[in-house]
Amino acid sequence: xxxxxxxxxxxxxxxxxxxxxxxxxxxxxxxxxxxxxxxxxxxxxxxxxxxxxxxxxxxxxxxxxxxxxxxxxxxx
Numbered sequence: 001x002x003x004x005x006x007x008x009x010x011x012x013x014x015x016x017x018x019x020x021x022x023x024x025x026x027x028x029x030x031x032x033x034x035x036x037x038x039x040x041x042x043x044x045x046x047x048x049x050x051x052x053x054x055x056x057x058x059x060x061x062x063x064x065x066x067x068x069x070x071x072x073x074x075x076x
Contacts, residue, residue, distance in 0.1 A: 002026070005059055006067040007040065008033060017041050020051055020070055022059050035059075040073050049073055 002025040009030060011017035018040040021033035037059075038051035051074050060066065 003034065003059065003062075003064040004067060005037065005056065005064050005070050007069050007073075015043065017043075020074075022064060025065070 003022055004025040005020065005022050007018040008021050008023070009016055009018055019033075019036055020038040020040060022035045022037060023031070023033040027033075035055065037055050038049070040050075041048040056074070
């Protein structure tokens with residue numbers, strides 16, 4: 001199974017809130033996930049990012065790809 005670490009959108013209209021999740025790469029953006037690694041809130045000042053680095057490193061170690069947006073947010 002090809003896995004990817006990416007953002008999934010939560011929140012309501014015009015108030016986005018994102019979870020950083022591990023999901024099957026064949027599923028849609030919001031179509032279920034394997035594990036939640038953290039969250040990203042772009043509306044706070046400063047922007048809030050919380051990521052479980054240990055689990056992120058585990059998933060990278062087993063071959064999960066990291067999306068471009070997660071790479072920019074986490075600095076990985």
